[in-house]
Every structure is written in C-alpha cells, then in structure tokens.
Amino acid sequence: GAVVSQHPSRVICKSGTSVKIECRSLDFQATTMFWYRQFPKQSLMLMATSNEGSKATYEQGVEKDKFLINHASLTLSTLTVTSAHPEDSSFYICSLPRGSVEQYFGPGTRLTVT
C-alpha cells in the first residue's frame, strides 16, 4: 500500500490567496521530509527540507516567507504557498527518506493559480 499521502491532489486557487498542501507518512515516523516542485516540462527540483522540531532549510532561490513549511509531527509536514501567483502553478511532491537507501515519494499535488 501507499507509504506517503498528499492532500489535496489538485487545487485551483485565485491569485493572492494561500494554499496548504499536506504530506503524510502512513507507515513510519519521519524526522525529515523533502519538498520538490516540478514546472511544466521540467524535472523535479528540491525546494526545501522539512525537519521535525526545527526550522526547515530552503534551497537557494526559494523564498522561505512565501513557502511556509511546518513539520508538525513525525508523520505530517505541510507546505503553505502564501499569496500565490500564477507563476507558482506547479506540481509539488514530497518525499520521505528511510535510512540512507529507501525514499518514498508522495503522489503529488497539482497547484493551478488563476
């Protein structure tokens, strides 16, 4: 069965509003979760690393005040896109590492900002 769930799978919002995306571990506790995004016809790029009990670390060029990450528990991380704009429209995917080998990817959330 699925190891990682994401909610919602699709969301359409108006420009200027905020959207929250949840990434949930269904099988094990995850102290670290990764958030990626994929623009149309491009590959996945790491946005940030979500750390349970501490602040997220963001990749260069990703605005931490715009993409708020909260690792609320060992099974839940949320990504909130604040004041969304059309250029934020993308496919957002989370992943959970287990050990140094296994990594499980969520099914993704497609965000469309109109």
Added chain:
Amino acid sequence: KQEVTQIPAALSVPEGENLVLNCSFTDSAIYNLQWFRQDPGKGLTSLLLIQSSQREQTSGRLNASLDKSSGRSTLYIAASQPGDSATYLCAVSGVNYGQNFVFGPGTRLSVLP
C-alpha cells in the same frame, strides 16, 4: 554541486524494439541511483533502485546498470510496448548533499504501435 544529465531528451521507437536510456552524474559519491517513470500529469513510479555498492538491478523487462566511477547509469528496456510510453527520470542521492535526490531532466519515450 551534483548535476545529472540524461540522453536522449526524447526518443520515439516502434513497438518491440530494445532501447537504452542514459544518465550521467558529476559527483560519484552517491548513496544510490534510482530510475523513475512519470506519466503525463502524474506522480513518480519507482522502477529500479541501485545502491552505490551494486552494479545492476533487474525487474521484468527492465535492467539498470551503474558505473559509479565514471558517473553513468543506463536503463535498458527490452521488447518495448506502447504502455512504456512515459518520461523516465534518473535521480541520485549523495554523500555530499544529504538524503534528498537530484533529478535529471528526463527522457520522454514514445513507443509507437
């Protein structure tokens, strides 16, 4: 900084052909390399995972090889079928950048009936 490239960017073949997709990475200090399939508008489906100590993995019609010292991996698909049409992504996780993956740009495969 790890960089991953994939060749070709796109490939169109008739059904039944055997084909090879290539992946190269610049930093050989990797934990593992993973091949994924992504259908249009969908998430990732893991195909094969090769740990840094391994040289190849096989699953059904798929075979992936890893030459860590030269920074290369190939994904071999035997007897291709129209259902294999998708984008194939190669990704590596490494010693120097944590457990996250660095993805290649993908190879878009079309298998024609």
